[in-house]
Amino acid sequence: MLVAHGDQTAFEELYGAVSGPVYGLVRRVVRDPAQSEEVAQEVLLELWRSAARFDPERGSALAWILTLAHRRAVDRVRSARAASERDQRVGRRAYGPAFDQVAEAVEAGLERDWVRRCLDGLTQLQRQSVTLAYYEGYTYREVAQRLSVPLGTVKTRMRDGLTRLRECLGRAI
Amino acid sequence: MRRxxxxxxxxxxxxxxxxxxxxxxERHLGRCERCAGEVRALREDAVRLAWSAAAPAPPALRERVLTAVRTTPQETPRAEAAWQQSRARGSAHPSRARALFVPFATATAAAALVVAALFGVQLDRAQDRLDQERAAAHEIARVLSAPDARSTGQQDAQGRGINVVASASLHRAVVTVTGLGAPPGDRVHQLWAVGKSGTPRSLGVLDGDTPKVVGGLNTSATSLAVTTEPAGGSPQPTSAPLVQLALKSVGFGE
Structure with missing residues (x-):
């Protein structure tokens, strides 16, 4: 139990370091504050439960954590969309622009400025392909439909967009 | 189809x-080494998008999560393996197999993860080292949570790099180096704060890739540098810097 207690202290450190990125990401994708909190809580608890599953061979810890958070957020927003379409209450909800009030509430940060700047450096199609998928939770098929471009184009733009982001951010940090 | x-x-x-x-x-990923590497790299890119969305979590969330953590057991790789074995054998009591291994378990999973998360390094599991890392984790968390915390870093063509998270208001920084290798003989790697004028100030000797917490960092410091010095370190650098990092982007050097 002593050991477990020590681990709890470590988890508090982890919470301090990643709760902001996890919650912010979930909130960006899910939008609804109450649901975002629910999903973020699930993700943080899952980190605690499955910390031992983290495998450094497969990438950085932050990538692992934020990938998990993103996956859960996307699952939630998709099932909510599917439900609302089933109910035919809402055909297609109007989701705001990629950078909304959630982002505004965030304290200033160098990383965010750079990401924004680097996103601005993409072509419009690259940026839309990447942000509709990552921040709005659309599948690449849905993105292709919304942007009225072929599937192959969307896949290529996603790859090119991410690669250009990497180059741009690599220079920044 | 594969294309x-x-x-x-x-x-x-x-x-x-x-x-x-x-x-x-994902089935394809399991068979395709190249794809796995590519996905790993693209994931790291995508995660940069996640960082840019960071927002303070509601205070109530912390209490709920930490309360839940106190009553939630952790999985362990061993327990997981045991559980899978028992499932394969059709055992009706997987939870007993799992419980059996819990005491070994919880040793360092979260602690290792926090250190990996904060420093991007995998932890040496030795307990004294772990305690050190935890202390450093606490320090870095403190620096990171400063409103003016900034990070920067760079790496040269030979893979020698230096990274810093710094807060000008706290006069504190956490510094990590990578790819320097062990210094020759009984020599050491020493960290310096370099100002516009005057002589470099020693920030102490580095211990491998263990993060170095630096206090009392003067905001007039324009860069950090690492040199190789005789055992115990020198009052002034006696060799050219191995790596050097400008601090302007983290709010220093004014």
């Missing part, structure tokens, strides 16, 4: 596949 699957790496990294395609691509 078609390859082209799904970027949508996969963005979580832009539906469940069916995701599963199909």
């Amino acid at each position: 078609d699957l390859h082209s799904l790496a970027a949508p996969y990294a963005l979580d832009a596949l539906d469940g069916r395609e995701r599963r199909r691509f």
Whole structure:
């Protein structure tokens, strides 16, 4: 139990370091504050439960954590969309622009400025392909439909967009 | 068909596949070494997008999560393996197999993860080292949570790099170096704060890739540098810097 207690202290450190990125990401994708909190809580608890599953061979810890958070957020927003379409209450909800009030509430940060700047450096199609998928939770098929471009184009733009982001951010940090 | 699957790496990294395609691509990933590497890299890119969305979590969330943690057991790789074995044997009591291994378990999973998360390094599991890392984790958390915390870093062509998280208001920084290797003989790597004028100030000797917490960092410091020095360190650098990092972007050097 002593050991477990020590681990709890470590988890508090982890919470301090990643709760902001996890919650912010979930909130960006899910939008609804109450649901975002629910999903973020699930993700943080899952980190605690499955910390031992983290495998450094497969990438950085932050990538692992934020990938998990993103996956859960996307699952939630998709099932909510599917439900609302089933109910035919809402055909297609109007989701705001990629950078909304959630982002505004965030304290200033160098990383965010750079990401924004680097996103601005993409072509419009690259940026839309990447942000509709990552921040709005659309599948690449849905993105292709919304942007009225072929599937192959969307896949290529996603790859090119991410690669250009990497180059741009690599220079920044 | 395989070409078609390859082209799904970027949508996969963005979580832009539906469940069916995701599963199909994951099966392919298990067989394709190259794709796994590519997905790993694209995931790291996607995660940069996540960072830019960071927002303070509601205070109530912390209490709820930490309360839940106190009553939630952790999985362990051993327990998981045991559980899978018992499942394979058709055992009706997987939870007993799991419980058996819990005491070994919880040793360092979260602690290792926090250190990996904060420093991007995998932890040496030795307990004294762990305590050190935890203390450093606490320090870095303190620096990170400063409103003016900034990070910067760089790496040269030989893979020698230096990274810093710094807060000008706290006059504190956490510094890590990578790729320097062990200094020759009984020599050491020493960290310096370099100002516009005057002589470099020693920030102490580095211990491998263990993060170095630096206090009392003067805001007039324009860069950090690492040199190789005789055992115990020198009052002034006696060799050219191995790596050097400008501090302007983290709010120093004014």
